[in-house]
Every structure is written in structure tokens, then in C-alpha cells.
Amino acid sequence: MDKNKIERFDELLSAAKEAYQRAYAPYSQFHVGASALTMDGNIVNGCNVENASYGLTICAERNCISHAVVQGKQTFKFIMIYTEQDKLTPPCGACRQVIAEFFEQSALVVAVNHKNDQKIWTVQQLLPDAFTPKDLLDL
Numbered sequence: 001m002d003k004n005k006i007e008r009f010d011e012l013l014s015a016a017k018e019a020y021q022r023a024y025a026p027y028s029q030f031h032v033g034a035s036a037l038t039m040d041g042n043i044v045n046g047c048n049v050e051n052a053s054y055g056l057t058i059c060a061e062r063n064c065i066s067h068a069v070v071q072g073k074q075t076f077k078f079i080m081i082y083t084e085q086d087k088l089t090p091p092c093g094a095c096r097q098v099i100a101e102f103f104e105q106s107a108l109v110v111a112v113n114h115k116n117d118q119k120i121w122t123v124q125q126l127l128p129d130a131f132t133p134k135d136l137l138d139l
């Protein structure tokens with residue numbers, strides 16, 4: 001896949017790596033960092049935050065999006081997921097739903113690892129026929 005498709009790739013990668021370093025994952029030891037480029041040109045990030053009550057864990061992608069919303073950003077161009085695994089990490093189902101809430105179906109999601117392997121999906125590929133604001137609001 002072509003990293004040139006992702007605007008400001010290197011800055012997104014730095015932000016995702018910075019978040020990765022802050023991941024709180026004492027149970028899985030599976031650290032994840034995410035970053036996103038907002039439509040108005042800001043970069044936001046997030047890491048996974050686990051909990052002794054395992055099901056309360058929040059993934060890096062959802063934390064990143066929530067972090068952006070707190071900063072008044074609700075529209076995005078790209079989201080990146082960074083791990084130091086040999087396999088690339090795709091977003092889980094819950095994160096796909098939250099990504100579909102805020103990103104266009106044509107927006108790109110990119111997974112990157114420490115070997116600089118990359119995989120790019122559209123939101124549409126990750127969650128076709130998503131239930132989104134259009135299904136509840138007069139949009």
C-alpha cells in the first residue's frame with residue numbers, strides 16, 4: 001500500500017508512537033497508539049487504557065477520537081494505528097463503529113508497525129453498510 005496516500009504520514013506516525021509509549025496495558029501487554037488528522041489540520045492521538053474489569057478497556061482508536069472531540073474536533077481525514085507487533089493491527093469492531101460515526105466512508109485507516117509495514121483500508125471496507133448518524137438524524 002502507498003503511504004503517499006496519507007497526508008502528513010510522518011507526523012501521524014510520530015504522534016501514534018508517542019501515544020503508544022503511554023499505553024496502559026498491564027493485562028494484555030498489547031500496547032497500541034493511534035493518531036488522527038482532523039479536517040482543520042490538527043493531529044490528535046490516543047492509546048489503549050485497560051482496566052482490572054477487562055471489559056472496560058478502551059482501545060487506542062476510540063481514545064484518540066474522544067480526545068479529539070474534547071478538543072472540539074469532530075471531523076477527520078485519516079486515522080493511524082501503531083503497534084510493535086509483527087502483524088499489523090486492524091481496528092476492532094467497536095472501533096470500526098466509532099470510526100464510522102466520525103469519518104467519511106471513503107476516509108482512510110492505516111495500520112503501521114515497527115517494521116514500517118503498512119496496510120490501508122477505507123472505512124467502507126472495514127464496516128460496509130454502517131449504521132451511522134444518517135440513519136438517526138435528518139441528514
Ligand SMILES: O=c1ccn([C@H]2C[C@H](O)[C@@H](CO)O2)c(=O)[nH]1
Pocket residue numbers: 025028030031032047048049050057058059060061081089090091092095
Ligand atoms: O485495534 C486495536 C486492537 C486492540 N487494542 C487494544 C485493546 C486491548 O487493550 C489490547 C488487546 O486487545 O489492545 C487497541 O487498542 N486497538
Ligand SMILES: [Zn+2]
Pocket residue numbers: 059060061062091092093094095096
Ligand atoms: Zn477497538
